[in-house]
Structures are given as C-alpha cells and as structure tokens.
Amino acid sequence: MNIFIKLILFLGITSSYGQTNTISGKIKSGSGVLPYANIYLKKTKIGTTSNENGFYELRNIPKGNYTLIVSSIGYQTKTIKISFNSNQKLTKNFSLSENNSLDEIVISGTLRPVTKSNSPVPVEVYSTSFFKKNPTPSIFESMQNVNGVRPQLNCNVCNTGDIHINGLEGPYTFVLIDGMPIVSGLSTVYGLTGIPQALIERVEVVKGSASTLYGSEAVGGIINIITKRPSNSPKLTTDTFTSSWGEINTDVGLRYKLSEKIESLLGVNYFNYQNRIDNNEDGFTDLTLQHRISFFNKINIERKNNKVFTIAGRYVYEDRWGGEMDWEKKYRGTNIKYGESIYTNRWETFGTYQLPTTENINFQFSANGHYQDSFYGTDKYEAAQLIGFGQFVYNKRIKENHNFLLGIAYRYTFYDDNTFATIDENGIKNKPSKTHLPGIFLQDEINLNKQNKLLLGARWDYNSIHGNIFSPRINYKWNSKDKSDIFRVSIGNGFRVANVFTEDHAALTGAREVEFRGQLKPETSWNTNINYVKKINTENIFITFDTSIFYTYFNNRILPDYESDPNKIIYANLNGYSISKGISFTSDILFTNGFTMNIGATFMDVSVTENNIKTRQLLTETFSGVWSISYKFDTNFTLDYTGNLYGPMRLPLLGVNDNRAEFSPWFSIQNIQLTKKFSNSWEVYGGIKNLLNFTPPANSINNANNPFDIGIDTVKNPELAFDPSYVYASNQGIRAFAGIRFTLF
Amino acid sequence: MNKIFLYILLCGYFTTNAQTKKTTLKVYTFPEIEKLHQQNPKPIVAFVYTDWCKICFAMKKTTFTNDKIIHLLNNQFYFVKLNAEQKEDIVFFKKTFIYKPSGNKTGINELTKELASINGKISYPTTTILNSNIEIDLQIDNYIGSKNMQTILMKFLTLNEN
Numbered sequence: 045m046n047i048f049i050k051l052i053l054f055l056g057i058t059s060s061y062g063q064t065n066t067i068s069g070k071i072k073s074g075s076g077v078l079p080y081a082n083i084y085l086k087k088t089k090i091g092t093t094s095n096e097n098g099f100y101e102l103r104n105i106p107k108g109n110y111t112l113i114v115s116s117i118g119y120q121t122k123t124i125k126i127s128f129n130s131n132q133k134l135t136k137n138f139s140l141s142e143n144n145s146l147d148e149i150v151i152s153g154t155l156r157p158v159t160k161s162n163s164p165v166p167v168e169v170y171s172t173s174f175f176k177k178n179p180t181p182s183i184f185e186s187m188q189n190v191n192g193v194r195p196q197l198n199c200n201v202c203n204t205g206d207i208h209i210n211g212l213e214g215p216y217t218f219v220l221i222d223g224m225p226i227v228s229g230l231s232t233v234y235g236l237t238g239i240p241q242a243l244i245e246r247v248e249v250v251k252g253s254a255s256t257l258y259g260s261e262a263v264g265g266i267i268n269i270i271t272k273r274p275s276n277s278p279k280l281t282t283d284t285f286t287s288s289w290g291e292i293n294t295d296v297g298l299r300y301k302l303s304e305k306i307e308s309l310l311g312v313n314y315f316n317y318q319n320r321i322d323n324n325e326d327g328f329t330d331l332t333l334q335h336r337i338s339f340f341n342k343i344n345i346e347r348k349n350n351k352v353f354t355i356a357g358r359y360v361y362e363d364r365w366g367g368e369m370d371w372e373k374k375y376r377g378t379n380i381k382y383g384e385s386i387y388t389n390r391w392e393t394f395g396t397y398q399l400p401t402t403e404n405i406n407f408q409f410s411a412n413g414h415y416q417d418s419f420y421g422t423d424k425y426e427a428a429q430l431i432g433f434g435q436f437v438y439n440k441r442i443k444e445n446h447n448f449l450l451g452i453a454y455r456y457t458f459y460d461d462n463t464f465a466t467i468d469e470n471g472i473k474n475k476p477s478k479t480h481l482p483g484i485f486l487q488d489e490i491n492l493n494k495q496n497k498l499l500l501g502a503r504w505d506y507n508s509i510h511g512n513i514f515s516p517r518i519n520y521k522w523n524s525k526d527k528s529d530i531f532r533v534s535i536g537n538g539f540r541v542a543n544v545f546t547e548d549h550a551a552l553t554g555a556r557e558v559e560f561r562g563q564l565k566p567e568t569s570w571n572t573n574i575n576y577v578k579k580i581n582t583e584n585i586f587i588t589f590d591t592s593i594f595y596t597y598f599n600n601r602i603l604p605d606y607e608s609d610p611n612k613i614i615y616a617n618l619n620g621y622s623i624s625k626g627i628s629f630t631s632d633i634l635f636t637n638g639f640t641m642n643i644g645a646t647f648m649d650v651s652v653t654e655n656n657i658k659t660r661q662l663l664t665e666t667f668s669g670v671w672s673i674s675y676k677f678d679t680n681f682t683l684d685y686t687g688n689l690y691g692p693m694r695l696p697l698l699g700v701n702d703n704r705a706e707f708s709p710w711f712s713i714q715n716i717q718l719t720k721k722f723s724n725s726w727e728v729y730g731g732i733k734n735l736l737n738f739t740p741p742a743n744s745i746n747n748a749n750n751p752f753d754i755g756i757d758t759v760k761n762p763e764l765a766f767d768p769s770y771v772y773a774s775n776q777g778i779r780a781f782a783g784i785r786f787t788l789f
Numbered sequence: 790m791n792k793i794f795l796y797i798l799l800c801g802y803f804t805t806n807a808q809t810k811k812t813t814l815k816v817y818t819f820p821e822i823e824k825l826h827q828q829n830p831k832p833i834v835a836f837v838y839t840d841w842c843k844i845c846f847a848m849k850k851t852t853f854t855n856d857k858i859i860h861l862l863n864n865q866f867y868f869v870k871l872n873a874e875q876k877e878d879i880v881f882f883k884k885t886f887i888y889k890p891s892g893n894k895t896g897i898n899e900l901t902k903e904l905a906s907i908n909g910k911i912s913y914p915t916t917t918i919l920n921s922n923i924e925i926d927l928q929i930d931n932y933i934g935s936k937n938m939q940t941i942l943m944k945f946l947t948l949n950e951n
Contacts, residue, residue, distance in 0.1 A: 080926070082948055115948060169841055222895075273891045275902075276911055344891060352890045398890070527846070579843075581850035583934055588843065632843075636934055789908045 065128035068101035069137040070094075071114060074723065078140055081116035086123075114138045164489070164499040164521035166532050166575045166592070168249045172241065174642075177672045177684040178715050179285055179729065179783060181293040181315045183247065183269065184236035188713070189686055191644025191670050192251055192592075192628045196663060200745050200768035200775075201366040202384040202420070203332035207236065209251050209265040210594055211624050211650035211664045215540065216264030222271055222356070224394040224410045225258060225433060236267070238338035238360035238390075240311030242281040242297030245272040251628075252534070252573040252594045259453075259483070259505065263538035263569050263596060271356070274299050274307035274344050278787045285783025287733070289331065289776065290319040293783075305346040313338045322369050323777060324742035327749055330775035332366035332384075347398075352406065355395035362388040368751070377419040382751030382766075386418040409434040421751065427461035445491040453505075455481040459543070479541075480508040497521040505539075510566050513539045532575040540567045542602035542615070561616035569598040583636070590630040594648075598622040603652060606662065606696035606769070610762030620654040622661075638676035645669045660694050663772065667691035680721050684731075687714035695770050701763040704743060708772045711738050724789070730782035737778040744770050814859045814868060819881040819900075822867045830921040832945065834866045837905040837915040839873045844932045845914040855935035861942050866918075873901040873913060882923060905930070918945055 071078040077098030084091025085102065088110070094100040107128045115121040120141050126134070168190075175186040187193045187207055194208045206214025219226055219236060248268040258266060281297040296312045315336040320329055342356040365371065367383030375381040392412035399405040414429040435453035442448060460466050460476035468475035483505035490498045499519035506512055517536035523529065542564055573594050580587040601622040605614040626648025633641040646668050650661040660666075669689040676682050692707040717731030746767040750756065758765040817825070822833060836853070838845035852858055862868040871879075875898045879886045886903070890896035897911070905915035907928050916938075918927040927945065 270895070273895070275891070276909075278910070350887060350889060352896075354891070526850070528850070579846065579850075581847040583851050583855075583936075586843065586847040634847075636932065789910065 064131045065105035065107060065134075066101065066103050066132070067105065067112070067126070067134040067136055068099070069135050071098045071100060071116075072137065072139045073116075073141070076724075078116055081114055081140065083112070083114050085126075086111035086113055112136075114140065116140060164497045164519040164532060165250060165534065166573065168251075170247045170249065172244050172246065174672070175241070175244075175247070176719075176729075177674060178686040178717065178733075179283075179781070181291065182237040183239055183241065183244070186241075187236070187267070188688055189670055189672055190249060191630045192646040192668070193249065194665070194668060194690070197771050197774060198769070199384070200771040201328060201332070201382075202364065202386060203366060203774075204386075207267065208664070209249075210626060210628070210646065211648045211661065212264035212596070215542070216262065216538075218258050218262035218266045220258070220266060220268040221358075221394065222354075223268060224396075224408060226392060226394075226410065226412060236269075238313055238336055238362070239269060239358075240295045240297060240313040240338065240340050242283055242295040242313075243271045243277075243309060243311035243340055243342070244269055245276075246270050251592065252571055252596070259503070261538065261540045263540065263571055271311075271340075271342060272297070272309060274309045274342065277309060278789050280788040281785070282787075283783065283785045285729070285781055287781040288779045289317070289321060291315070291317045291781075302343070307344045307346075309342045309344075311340040313340075320369050324739060324744075324775060326742050326745055327368055328745055329366045329369060332364050334362065334364045336360070336362040336364075347400075349400070351400060352396055352398040355393065357393040358391065360388065360390045362386070364388075377422060377424060379422050379752045382421050384418070384420045386416060388417075389413075389415040404439045406437045406439070407434065408437065424462060427459070429460075430456075430458040432456045447489040447491075449485075449487040449489075451485045453481075453483045453485070455479075455483075457481070478508075480506075482506050495523055495525065501536075507541065507566075510541060513566075515539060528579045528581075530575075530577040530579075532577075533573070534575075535570070535572045538567075538569040538571060538596075540569075542567060557612045559612050559614045561614055563617075564602055564615060565600055565617050567598055567600045567602060569596055571596040585636070586634045588630075588632040590632075592628045594624070594626055594628070596624045598624075601652065603661070610697075610699040610702075611758050611765065618652065618654055620652070620656070622650075622652045624648065624650040624661075626650075640672075640674045642672045643669075644671070662696055663693050665691045665693045682719040682721075684717040684719070685714070686717075687712060690772075693772050695772065697770070698746060698765055698767055699762040701761070702746070703763070704741070704746065704770060708740070711773060712736060713738060713773070725787050727785040727787075728783070729785070730780070732778065732780050734776060734778050738773065739775050739777045740771070740773050744768075744775075746770065812856070812859055812863065814853055815863050817867050817869050819869060819871075819879050822869055823880075823882055825867060826921075826923075832866050832921055832926075832949065833919040833923070834862060834868045834942075835871055835904050835917045835919065836869070837871045837873050837901055837913065837917065839913050842913040848914055848932060852933055852935045852938050855938075858935050858938050858942070861939065865942070865946055871898070871900060871904065873897050873905065873911070904928075920949060 071081045071083070071094045079094055079096045079098055081094045081100070082091065083094065083100045083102065085105065090102055090105060092100050092102055105128055107130050109125065109127045112124050112126045113121060122138050122140060170190065174189065175183070178186070178189055180186045184195050184205065184207065187195050192210050195205050196208050197203055197205045207217050208214070209217050221239070248266070248270060250266040252265055277297065277299050279299050281295070283295040284293065286292045292315070294314045298310045300308050300310065302308055313336070315334060317331065317334045320333070321331060322328065323330055338358065338360040340356065340358045342354065345353040347353050365383055365385040368381045371381045371383035375383060376385050390412065392410065394410035395408070397407045399407060410433045412431050416425065416427045418425045433453070433455045435451050437449060437451040440448045457479040458476060460474070464471070466474060466476050483503060485501065485503040487499065487501040490500070492498055497520070501517040503515045504512065515537050517534070519534040520532065522531045571594070573592060575590070575592045578589045598618070599621055601618045602615055603618070605616065608614055626646060628644065628646035630642070630644040648666060650664045651658050652661055668691065671687055673685045674682060689710070689712040691710060694707055695705070697704060697706060714735040715731060715733045716735060717729055719727060719729040721727045747764055748766070751766045753766055756764045836848070838849070874896065876888045879898060879900050881900065886898055886900035888896055888898050901911060904917045904925070905911045905928065907915070907930055912930045914932070915928055915930045916933055917925060920926045927941070929941070933941065
C-alpha cells in the first residue's frame with residue numbers, strides 16, 4: 045500500500061509541470077443521464093463525480109498515460125486508456141450499461157401485488173400492479189382476480205352488477221375511498237366504476253367482520269380504495285387500452301400545485317363502448333353499450349403544526365343501454381323496441397380535517413348525490429339519493445399499549461324515486477324516505493405483549509326508522525416471535541336495512557312484478573372469522589399461505605324470491621335463518637428469479653332455511669378459484685396468466701317448464717398478457733382475454749324475441765315470459781386487447 | 790489493486806469467522822449513530838421498510854440474517870432500520886424529523902422522504918447507503934438478496950477507498 049502512495053506522490057511531483065490538461069463530458073445510461081458516477085484516473089488522486097446532469101470534468105491533469113475509470117454502483121464499470129500531452133481539452137462521453145448482477149429482478153414492496161397488514165383485522169392489500177396483470181376498465185371488473193370476491197352481473201341486458209364477497213351480495217359490502225364511506229344504496233355499483241385507476245395506490249379488502257369504524261352494514265366485507273398521495277405520485281400518468289370488441293378505456297392522472305402549500309391530484313377516466321355485437325344471435329346486444337366519464341380531484345393542504353387537511357371530489361356521468369340490436373334512443377321507454385337505458389349522474393365530495401387542538405381529533409366528512417334516470421323496457425325508474433356524513437374521531441394513546449379511538453358520527457340519507465317504495469301509507473302522495481343515523485363508537489387496540497394484540501370495539505347507532513342498533517366487535521391477533529406465523533379471530537354482528545330498489549337491479553328488469561310481503565324488517569347477523577397466515581422466506585423463494593374460515597348467521601334476510609311465483613319477485617322477511625360459511629386458501633409464491641404465483645380457492649355453502657326447508661342461495665357458487673401467474677423475463681418483458689374457475693351456481697328459472705339448465709356449468713375465464721417496458725416512462729401491453737372462449741348459452745335471455753310478452757299468458761305459461769335475470773357470466777367471448785402506458789415523473 | 794486487497798482481506802475475514810457462532814446484526818438507532826459517528830465515522834446503511842411490506846419482511850428474514858452480510862454491516866457500516874410510517878419523532882444530526890400525516894391513517898415520517906425518495910417517489914423496501922460525510926451515495930428500491938447485497942456493499946467499500 046505504502047509503495048503505491050509513494051509512487052503516486054512521486055508521479056505527482058515529477059509531472060507537476062504544465063498541469064493544464066482537462067477532460068470533461070457526460071455520463072449516460074440508457075436514455076437518461078447518470079448523476080453521481082465516479083470518474084477517476086487510476087493510480088492518481090484525480091477524480092470526481094458527475095453532477096445531476098451527468099456532467100463531469102477533471103482538471104489539472106499532468107501529461108502522461110492514464111487509465112480512466114468510470115463507475116457507478118449498479119452499472120458496469122468502464123475503463124479506457126487515455127494520454128495527454130499538454131494543454132489539451134478532451135471531451136469524452138460515456139454510456140454505462142446496467143450491471144446485470146444487480147438488476148436481475150425488480151421487486152418492491154409497494155409494487156408487490158398482495159400483502160396483509162399488521163392489524164388484528166385481516167386486511168388484504170392489493171396494489172395496482174396486481175390489477176395490471178389483467179387490465180379492465182373498472183375496479184369492479186378487476187375484483188374478479190381476488191380470491192373469494194366475485195363481480196356478479198345482475199342483468200343480461202343492462203349489465204349492471206354487484207360485488208359478492210364470500211357469497212354475500214353487494215349491499216353487504218361497504219365501499220370506501222380513502223377510508224371515507226361512499227355509502228351503500230344506489231351507489232354500490234358506481235362506487236367501483238369510474239374511479240380513475242391512474243390514481244389508485246392500492247385496494248384494501250376485508251372479508252367478513254369489519255371494524256366498528258365503518259358501521260354495522262358491512263357484513264360481507266369492505267373494499268377500501270386508497271388513492272395516491274399528491275406527494276408520492278408521478279407528474280403525469282396515462283393509460284389507454286382498446287379491445288377487439290372496440291372498447292376504449294383511458295385513464296389520466298395529473299399532479300399539480302395550486303400554491304406552495306396546496307398540492308393537487310386530478311384523475312380522469314373515460315370509457316366508451318359503442319359496438320352492437322350479437323354473437324349469440326338472440327337479437328340482443330351481448331355487451332351493454334356504455335359511455336362513461338369521471339373526474340376525480342384531490343387536494344392536500346399543508347397546515348401549521350403538521351395537521352391534516354385533505355379534500356376530494358368526484359363526478360361520474362354514465363350513459364348505458366342494452367337491448368334489441370336495432371334499438372334507438374327514440375324508442376326509449378316505448379314498447380316498439382326493448383331497451384334498457386340508464387343515465388347516471390353522481391357527485392361526491394369527502395375529506396378529513398384535523399382540528400387545531402393539541403389532542404388528535406379528526407373531522408371526516410362526505411356528501412354525495414346520485415341521480416338515476418332509467419327505463420327498463422317501458423318501466424321507468426327515476427331515483428335521487430342524497431347522503432351526508434360526518435364524524436369526529438378522537439385518537440389517544442394511553443401508556444404504551446392502549447390505542448383508544450372514540451367517535452361520534454351522523455349520517456343523513458334522502459331517497460326518492462317514482463316507485464311505490466316512496467309512497468306514503470295511503471298510497472297516494474309521494475313521500476321520500478329520510479333517514480337519520482347518529483352513532484357513537486369506541487375502540488381500544490390493546491398490545492397485550494409483543495405477540496398478542498386485542499381489538500375491542502363497540503358501536504351504537506340510532507336509526508330514525510328502526511331504532512337502536514348496538515354492534516360489539518372483538519378481534520384478536522397472535523403472531524409468533526419471528527412474525528412468520530399469524531393467527532387472527534374476529535367476532536362481530538351486523539345490522540342492515542334492505543333497500544330493495546336501489547340495491548337490486550333485478551327488481552327493475554324484465555317482466556316480473558315486484559311484491560313486498562309484510563313490513564320488511566332490518567337484517568341482523570353474527571359473523572365470525574378465523575384466519576391463519578404462514579410466511580416462509582428463503583433466499584430464493586418467499587411464500588405466504590393464508591387460510592380463512594368464515595361463518596355468518598342471519599336471523600333475517602331480505603332476499604329476492606324468484607321461485608314462489610315465476611311472474612314475481614317477492615321480497616319478504618325470512619321465516620327462518622340463513623347461513624354463509626366456508627373456507628378459503630390463498631397462497632402467494634414469489635421466486636426471486638422473477639416468477640410469481642398467486643393462487644386462491646374458496647369453498648362455500650350459502651344457504652337459506654325457511655320453514656325448515658334448506659335451499660342453496662341462488663347465483664352462488666360452491667367453489668371458486670383464482671390465479672395470477674407472472675414471469676418477468678428480464679426487466680423489460682413480463683408475461684401474466686390470470687384466470688378463475690367457478691363451480692355450478694343455482695339459477696333462477698321460470699317455473700318447472702323452463703327448459704334452461706337449473707345449474708350453470710363449471711366454467712373458467714382465462715387471460716394472458718405480455719407487457720414490454722421500454723423505459724421508465726413507456727410501457728406497452730397486450731394480450732388475449734377469455735382464452736377458452738367461454739360464453740353462457742344463447743338462450744340465457746328467455747324468450748328474447750318477444751320482450752313485451754305479446755300474446756303470452758305469463759300466469760299460465762310463466763316459462764314463456766321474457767326474462768333477462770338468468771345470468772352468471774359475461775357474453776364476451778375470446779378477444780384481443782392492447783394498451784399503452786406513459787408516466788412522467 | 791486496492792480492490793483486490795480489500796477482497797482478500799474481507800474473504801479472509803469471513804473464512805476465519807466461518808467457524809465461530811452466529812453473530813447478531815447490530816442495529817443502531819439514528820441518535821446512536823450520530824454519537825458514534827463523531828468518534829468513528831463509517832458509512833451508514835439505512836433500511837427503509839413498512840409493516841405491511843412483504844418484501845421488506847423477506848429481506849429481514851434472509852439478507853439481514855446472512856452471516857456474511859452481518860459481518861460486513863457490523864464491521865464496516867452502521868446499520869439502521871427505519872419504519873417509513875413511524876409516528877415518533879426522530880432526531881438525527883440536530884434535525885428533528887416528524888411524522889407527516891397525509892390523510893386518515895396514512896402518512897410517512899419526514900426522514901423517509903429524505904432517505905427513500907427516488908425521483909420524488911418512495912417505494913419499499915429502499916436500502917440507502919450514506920457515506921461517512923452523511924451524504925446519500927446509493928439508493929436501491931428493490932429486493933436485494935444476500936449475494937447482491939454483498940456485491941453492493943463490497944463495491945461501495947472499494948469505490949470509497951479510491
């Protein structure tokens with residue numbers, strides 16, 4: 045070592061004449077510049093690092109022969125021989141290629157598809173990269189890739205749907221944006237469509253008993269869409285794709301600053317499908333024609349003392365119609381041609397304001413208005429819903445191990461429509477329904493010790509129509525010392541007021557008449573979940589196994605009864621009970637060579653027991669499986685293979701003479717996608733959806749050629765009636781899609 | 790030459806230590822590092838993670854339990870872990886970093902932004918190496934296996950030798 049230093053010193057002294065040589069240039073890598081690269085002359089003390097623009101300059105180099113070395117961690121080192129006479133100014137640019145030993149794989153936690161949070165409540169976290177494996181126009185459709193969750197189409201003509209979690213229908217699922225409830229009712233479907241996916245950071249899914257924070261309605265579960273923070277999102281994101289059916293979906297996300305202290309995030313989603321396709325030749329459009337635009341804007345205001353203030357707004361407009369192939373707008377509401385046409389206008393605003401107090405108190409608020417103007421054939425359905433919501437949440441940590449949460453909440457719901465659901469007792473005057481729902485809740489998260497956590501919660505609400513609602517909840521979590529094994533148990537109850545028209549589009553579609561028997565009572569239920577997570581991590585493979593057992597007992601349930609009378613849909617209190625139970629397995633396997641697998645299966649038994657007769661719930665599968673398998677060839681190519689498999693579901697038939705199958709077949713929808721990343725900014729993807737070309741039978745819409753039941757006595761021959769409610773899968777067969785993403789940081 | 794020398798030195802170090810019992814990784818806190826740094830400046834390896842990040846968990850279980858990595862980190866660096874969403878203040882070189890909430894139950898500590906943001910974007914896990922002047926020399930927002938980690942750490946040391 046010493047010899048070297050002496051040698052360098054010696055060389056330095058002997059050549060200290062005319063030290064005027066200079067070399068400068070730019071260091072690049074790929075398409076960008078490379079800052080902080082090391083540039084030095086071997087065996088000398090002359091060296092520098094490139095600046096932010098990749099520029100470097102070495103000055104005062106004595107004449108002689110040198111070895112110039114350019115290196116940067118993560119890049120292959122470049123070495124060149126160089127010689128200087130005197131007073132030379134050289135310009136040399138270098139381009140470093142990435143070092144393969146470091147970039148074999150790009151795996152990042154935030155980009156990781158599925159994770160489970162640390163909380164006693166089992167929250168599954170799905171990042172946008174999970175949904176990008178099978179791009180869809182809305183989060184509603186994307187949910188098909190989540191184990192135990194099934195987006196269900198309710199109507200063959202208008203293609204509206206709801207989310208089933210573990211066999212429970214949409215109204216049991218609570219949809220939140222950034223933790224703010226976009227309360228159920230008319231909005232259940234629209235909560236998940238029209239959210240620009242460019243703005244979504246992650247989606248959290250809770251199956252079964254949820255936290256006391258969200259009220260007692262969420263028996264089925266919670267879907268919480270977390271949008272990006274302005275401070276942590278790219279300047280511009282665009283994502284556009286189209287399919288061989290002619291669907292066009294565009295997402296744009298834009299970050300901008302209103303002032304030094306106000307950061308903002310704007311998202312726009314546009315979806316358009318205007319192709320009349322009738323591959324099954326039933327005379328009806330296979331896929332509902334849609335035109336949808338939504339705007340979402342979120343503002344983060346920086347305040348003194350680090351207090352929170354965020355406010356967001358969203359507007360969605362949608363025009364959709366499905367029906368006979370030659371339907372035109374002028375036939376809307378007439379009996380010339382059958383069509384179901386829905387115009388939706390929806391606005392919402394929500395936010396959080398932390399009070400300027402020393403104690404941690406948050407005021408959370410949301411308000412939304414939803415207007416639907418629709419015709420189902422000749423049946424008009426026009427509805428308006430207004431919801432206001434506000435709550436104060438006080439958060440206090442007491443000692444090290446108690447985390448208290450105390451809240452008061454108030455919710456106001458206004459609902460009005462043109463049906464008899466909002467008619468006064470005498471059946472003459474329109475009487476919109478107005479519900480006040482004040483509530484109070486308390487939660488204590490107790491860290492018993494490093495391995496045991498307990499979450500106790502209680503909530504009391506007063507419903508202005510149905511009275512007191514008390515819902516206690518308990519969650520317990522145990523983890524092994526190294527946190528590789530986690531065990532969770534939760535028990536809680538649920539309470540829900542069924543709102544048939546707003547929740548169940550089936551009630552409006554087709555020729556069936558809707559009937560209410562008796563005064564519908566609230567549904568009450570008890571729910572328990574047991575969850576076990578096992579993590580195995582080695583140098584080459586990370587595995588997470590997740591098993592859940594769920595059980596929900598309803599002592600009342602308002603379910604559509606299609607079977608007692610084929611001409612009617614009857615809603616009545618349940619003279620018995622209903623049980624949803626099952627077990628689900630999910631395994632997430634990640635090889636460090638770039639191969640990932642997420643496979644899940646759910647077995648469930650959802651039944652209704654009425655007058656001691658047990659029947660299986662309609663449109664509910666006993667088995668469902670999902671998978672997402674991806675391989676990253678190098679940093680540029682990714683192959684995704686996604687799919688699902690559903691067991692038979694019992695379907696609603698029109699009496700005993702209906703010749704359609706009572707059960708759906710086993711079926712599987714499979715998709716394949718190839719993505720190529722060109723740079724950090726550009727990404728192109730494409731693939732094939734529904735590889736197996738599965739479509740439901742052509743006679744799914746009963747008597748499609750006579751939608752107004754002309755000349756048919758539907759009382760005598762119910763099996764001849766027009767009926768679009770027999771639906772379990774989309775009519776869209778095999779199709780290609782391609783898209784492009786651009787991101788500007 | 791220096792590079793080779795260091796490699797030999799370190800390799801020798803590993804082989805002689807191969808027989809000794811498992812040593813544990815020394816994890817310092819930021820204030821501890823500040824103190825130690827004044828007496829004995831060394832580069833700092835900061836591992837930025839979150840509770841919910843699976844890859845972070847995997848790295849803790851694999852890379853940071855690897856004997857070679859532990860030896861390297863214990864001897865040549867100060868190693869520190871940062872929970873990106875930590876609510877408690879962190880004092881580091883006379884500056885106090887506080888938790889910045891961004892909404893209901895979301896937010897990050899300011900120090901996370903300092904250490905882990907790359908082009909204004911933060912992802913987890915991020916491994917950041919600060920040189921002995923407490924300047925960020927390297928940020929990797931990736932899973933790093935023990936082999937790669939070893940390469941990175943060694944390369945860092947050799948480059949800093951020059």
